[in-house]
Amino acid sequence: MPRFMGLVRMEEGIAPAPEALFTAMDDYVGKLAAAGHFLDGGGLYGTEDAVNFVVADGEVTRVDGPYAEAKEVVGGWALLRYDSQQEAIAAQQEMAQLHATYWPGCKVVATLRQVSEAS
Numbered sequence: 001m002p003r004f005m006g007l008v009r010m011e012e013g014i015a016p017a018p019e020a021l022f023t024a025m026d027d028y029v030g031k032l033a034a035a036g037h038f039l040d041g042g043g044l045y046g047t048e049d050a051v052n053f054v055v056a057d058g059e060v061t062r063v064d065g066p067y068a069e070a071k072e073v074v075g076g077w078a079l080l081r082y083d084s085q086q087e088a089i090a091a092q093q094e095m096a097q098l099h100a101t102y103w104p105g106c107k108v109v110a111t112l113r114q115v116s117e118a119s
Contacts, residue, residue: 003039003115004088006078006095010108011071012046021102028098032080037091041078072109079115088112 032038050065078095082088089112096110 001081001083002085002088003117004080004082004085004092005113005115006041006080006092007074007111007113008076008095008099008108009072009111010075010106012073014106017103017106021099024098024102025095028095029078032091037080037082039079039081041076041080043076044074047073075108085114088114 029038029041047065047067050067052063052065052067054061054063080088080091082091092110092112096108099106099108099110
């Protein structure tokens with residue numbers, strides 16, 4: 001069964017999500033987990049404590065957050081398993097719809113990518 005990575009990008013520094021969204025997401029993730037689709041996932045803290053390692057010209061440089069230039073950051077992630085890409089896409093759209101329904105003032109980009117199974 002193919003695995004997929006779901007990512008939620010959002011503007012950093014906006015008001016916290018409403019409790020109704022957390023409740024709806026808990027119910028949704030519970031449903032996915034019970035069906036064997038949700039493997040792991042969670043929300044991420046802001047970039048204030050983030051650490052980036054930048055590789056350029058054969059050198060590695062550490063850059064600590066916060067990052068003033070960051071407008072959109074990954075706010076959450078999920079590792080998912082579905083029989084088909086079409087099922088995964090439908091599930092990601094449903095998750096995005098939960099954000100539209102319960103947090104209509106936010107701008108979220110919900111991305112779905114298939115995980116490479118190459119060794």
